[in-house]
Amino acid sequence: MSSFLFAAPQRASLEIRADTFELDSKRNILITSGNVEAVQEDIRLTGPYGLYDQGNQRIEFTRGVEVHRGALRLTSTQAVADGLSKRILLNGNVCFYYKDIEGQAEKGSYDMGNQTLVFWVNPIVRQGADQLTGDKMVFDSKTGKVTTSGKARILLSVDRFQ
Numbered sequence: 001m002s003s004f005l006f007a008a009p010q011r012a013s014l015e016i017r018a019d020t021f022e023l024d025s026k027r028n029i030l031i032t033s034g035n036v037e038a039v040q041e042d043i044r045l046t047g048p049y050g051l052y053d054q055g056n057q058r059i060e061f062t063r064g065v066e067v068h069r070g071a072l073r074l075t076s077t078q079a080v081a082d083g084l085s086k087r088i089l090l091n092g093n094v095c096f097y098y099k100d101i102e103g104q105a106e107k108g109s110y111d112m113g114n115q116t117l118v119f120w121v122n123p124i125v126r127q128g129a130d131q132l133t134g135d136k137m138v139f140d141s142k143t144g145k146v147t148t149s150g151k152a153r154i155l156l157s158v159d160r161f162q
Contacts, residue, residue, distance in 0.1 A: 014040045016052060016059075028055045036061065038081075043112065044068045045081060045088075057083030065090075067110065072141045073097045074110060074117070086113045094119065098141055101127050105137070115141045123148075129157030 019034025036050040047061035067074040077092030090108040106121035123137040135150025
């Protein structure tokens with residue numbers, strides 16, 4: 001089976017679980033619904049509805065999605081995992097949680113290869129009472145580093161200075 005989440009040297013298998021499956025063999029599309037879960041190596045996507053397009057190496061989850069990889073958890077209204085670009089595009093109420101860091105934006109993109117998350121459209125990142133905003137933010141889940149650009153602003157809690 002081709003790899004949709006990312007290109008692995010041994011072509012890691014993809015497992016999809018759901019309450020119902022509908023296979024369109026002419027278009028090479030699998031439509032899933034009810035407790036859908038797609039797992040490949042250490043990446044897991046879950047949601048109520050999914051569409052897997054094997055020919056284009058894409059899987060789309062809608063109506064509420066969670067993406068898990070190690071300590072990183074992402075949620076959004078919609079997610080498209082694209083095996084060709086090795087990215088998961090996130091749209092609508094995008095949130096991320098990593099240890100004591102959390103963030104949100106309207107749109108995001110997770111690069112599965114270098115494990116970075118890019119946020120745009122009103123991004124906010126919080127760590128405790130501290131808050132960072134900007135036009136665009138990049139979170140590196142390997143290092144825990146957050147960078148921002150365009151109208152960047154940080155609000156530090158009073159506790160930091162005591």
